[in-house]
Amino acid sequence: MSAKIIDGKAIAERVRADVRKKAEAFAAKKGRRVGLAVILAGENPASKIYVRNKIKACEDAAIKSFSYELPAETPENKIIELVQALNEDKNIDGILVQLPLPEGVNEKRVLEHVAPHKDVDGFHAMNAGNLMLGNPCLAACTPQGCIELIRSAGVEIEGKNAVVVGRSNIVGKPMAMLLLQNNATVTVAHSRTQDLKSVTSRADILVAAVGIKEFITGDMIKSGAVVIDVGMNRHDGKLYGDVNFGEACEKASYITPVPGGVGPMTIAMLLSNTVAAAEKNA
Numbered sequence: 001m002s003a004k005i006i007d008g009k010a011i012a013e014r015v016r017a018d019v020r021k022k023a024e025a026f027a028a029k030k031g032r033r034v035g036l037a038v039i040l041a042g043e044n045p046a047s048k049i050y051v052r053n054k055i056k057a058c059e060d061a062a063i064k065s066f067s068y069e070l071p072a073e074t075p076e077n078k079i080i081e082l083v084q085a086l087n088e089d090k091n092i093d094g095i096l097v098q099l100p101l102p103e104g105v106n107e108k109r110v111l112e113h114v115a116p117h118k119d120v121d122g123f124h125a126m127n128a129g130n131l132m133l134g135n136p137c138l139a140a141c142t143p144q145g146c147i148e149l150i151r152s153a154g155v156e157i158e159g160k161n162a163v164v165v166g167r168s169n170i171v172g173k174p175m176a177m178l179l180l181q182n183n184a185t186v187t188v189a190h191s192r193t194q195d196l197k198s199v200t201s202r203a204d205i206l207v208a209a210v211g212i213k214e215f216i217t218g219d220m221i222k223s224g225a226v227v228i229d230v231g232m233n234r235h236d237g238k239l240y241g242d243v244n245f246g247e248a249c250e251k252a253s254y255i256t257p258v259p260g261g262v263g264p265m266t267i268a269m270l271l272s273n274t275v276a277a278a279e280k281n282a
């Protein structure tokens with residue numbers, strides 16, 4: 001089998017065009033643009049690229065971005081004070097704190113100060129909890145993007161065996177919740193899972209979110225599976241997924257490439273969450 005490529009870039013373009021229409025309608029109605037605050041603390045090179053891409057995407061989607069670049073030495077309380085000021089700011093609809101935060105800053109504490117209704121990353125305990133309960137909420141962007149990619153391939157999620165490899169709060173756990181909401185039978189595997197291959201080999205839908213270059217090899221994939229690769233592993237200046245793409249193409253029916261798969265969707269869903277937050281809170 002030679003897998004069909006799910007073109008995340010093209011699908012993200014469609015989402016972004018839709019977001020732009022909504023953002024323009026919001027601006028026409030409310031007399032101000034939808035606003036997203038982006039906080040970047042420290043000098044992490046990957047974070048700088050992500051943030052630059054997010055700010056550029058805001059411009060393209062008629063969303064006004066407010067950028068806050070803080071030195072790595074900024075004390076935790078100063079970051080929290082900024083978050084609290086942005087919580088009160090009527091021109092700000094969404095707040096994004098780029099992770100990781102510098103060493104010594106308690107990420108969890110900072111994120112808990114973001115007002116849940118402005119938490120467009122979906123990282124606050126209130127949003128994570130509501131996602132688990134199936135209540136309306138701002139859900140994490142990358143998992144939402146993965147669901148859109150699976151749907152765009154015309155693949156029915158209901159009733160399928162879905163395996164998520166990775167249990168992070170940002171991707172693995174919310175991914176499992178969204179698949180469950182879509183009536184998949186969900187297994188979450190991780191670094192301590194015994195005989196991982198026997199677990200992944202049962203997956204009709206396999207989501208790889210482990211953060212290890214080409215960790216998922218062809219022999220771990222069921223023939224005809226849909227493979228969603230969340231990995232972004234930089235190695236010698238090149239970007240690699242968590243899946244061995246060449247091998248996976250021989251087994252999967254559909255696969256997302258790296259780059260050009262999940263990455264563009266994360267940003268598209270961030271914009272979508274930001275406009276949704278603006279509309280809801282207006």
Ligand code: GUN
Pocket residue numbers: 096097098099100121141142170266
């Ligand atoms: N760092 C890596 N991925 C993300 C993300 O989706 N949001 C934020 N805020 N930080 C990240």
